[in-house]
Amino acid sequence: MQDLDRVPNELKTLRDWVRWGASRFQEAGLSFGHGTDNAIDEAAALVLHSLHLPMDLNAAFWDGRLTAAESEAVLARIRRRIRERMPLPYLTHEAWFGGLAFYVDPRVLIPRSPLAELIEQGFQPWLDPNAVHRVLDVGTGSGCIAIACGYAFPQARVDAVDNSADALEVARINVQRHHMAEQVSLHESDLFSALPAERRYDLIVSNPPYVDRDRMESLPPEYRHEPADALAAGEDGMACVHRLLAEARERLTDNGLLVVEVGATQAAVDAAYPDLPLTWLEFERGGEGVFLITAEELARHAG
Numbered sequence: 001m002q003d004l005d006r007v008p009n010e011l012k013t014l015r016d017w018v019r020w021g022a023s024r025f026q027e028a029g030l031s032f033g034h035g036t037d038n039a040i041d042e043a044a045a046l047v048l049h050s051l052h053l054p055m056d057l058n059a060a061f062w063d064g065r066l067t068a069a070e071s072e073a074v075l076a077r078i079r080r081r082i083r084e085r086m087p088l089p090y091l092t093h094e095a096w097f098g099g100l101a102f103y104v105d106p107r108v109l110i111p112r113s114p115l116a117e118l119i120e121q122g123f124q125p126w127l128d129p130n131a132v133h134r135v136l137d138v139g140t141g142s143g144c145i146a147i148a149c150g151y152a153f154p155q156a157r158v159d160a161v162d163n164s165a166d167a168l169e170v171a172r173i174n175v176q177r178h179h180m181a182e183q184v185s186l187h188e189s190d191l192f193s194a195l196p197a198e199r200r201y202d203l204i205v206s207n208p209p210y211v212d213r214d215r216m217e218s219l220p221p222e223y224r225h226e227p228a229d230a231l232a233a234g235e236d237g238m239a240c241v242h243r244l245l246a247e248a249r250e251r252l253t254d255n256g257l258l259v260v261e262v263g264a265t266q267a268a269v270d271a272a273y274p275d276l277p278l279t280w281l282e283f284e285r286g287g288e289g290v291f292l293i294t295a296e297e298l299a300r301h302a303g
């Protein structure tokens with residue numbers, strides 16, 4: 001294992017630091033999945049962010065040299081990424097979702113939902129964008145889904161709920177950063193419980209906790225920095241999903257749509273609801289385990 005206590009003399013350029021950082025990440029056996037999926041991209045993101053440079057930096061600048069202070073700053077982050085197994089977005093306080101930047105810290109899950117792609121496409125062809133007046137994001141965390149929906153449906157009012165007061169503080173920072181205080185309202189609420197009883201939504205979207213007990217126990221160290229309550233959902237991963245399916249119809253308009261991410265819990269959901277006509281979505285940029293169902297279909301099933 002290389003010595004991480006001092007700045008190596010041989011490292012001069014951005015290219016040198018990215019290559020060396022990637023080698024150390026690989027050597028340490030890090031786990032990726034919070035914004036990048038490999039050591040080179042992770043090291044590039046770390047170095048570029050630390051130098052206040054864009055991710056699409058022109059290749060001509062990769063031979064630029066770092067100052068001593070810049071090298072120290074980069075090394076400090078490489079050390080924490082390896083020694084603490086801290087996910088990079090918690091070190092930079094920045095995560096990207098649907099082309100938008102969000103402030104993050106360990107009070108919230110790091111945004112990575114495939115729902116971003118669907119939101120960017122305005123939920124086409126499942127919704128008429130002009131008919132979307134109210135949107136609800138259940139389990140908003142950083143607020144990424146609610147805020148991205150605010151951009152996708154500029155005429156709609158968006159409610160965002162979370163039962164974590166800590167997470168809502170982070171969401172509030174992001175609502176302010178995106179100048180969405182008029183459009184996006186945050187509520188501390190156990191699912192729908194604190195919302196006005198008469199309010200109905202054209203779209204309810206949720207990335208709830210859905211990790212089952214076995215998978216919680218085998219999560220790589222990076223994921224243990226995230227709030228456990230944002231991930232864990234009981235023995236079978238379905239604690240929240242059961243409640244969403246039972247309660248959502250009441251909260252949807254007659255033409256409303258429920259969209260829920262359940263990730264690897266897809267098979268368990270299908271097995272538990274064999275008669276429910278869930279549509280499982282496919283994504284161009286990858287990801288799986290997202291279903292949608294209309295209010296009409298939910299009502300028919302309940303009836």
Ligand SMILES: C[S@@+](CC[C@H](N)C(=O)[O-])C[C@H]1O[C@@H](n2cnc3c(N)ncnc32)[C@H](O)[C@@H]1O
Nearest residue numbers: 111139140141162163164190191207208209230
């Ligand atoms: C998987 S995280 C999703 C965060 C964010 N929506 C995203 O996609 O990055 C789930 C969120 O649901 C919240 N949550 C868990 N149980 C809840 C409940 N019963 N009612 C409301 N929110 C809940 C957690 O605090 C967490 O912020």
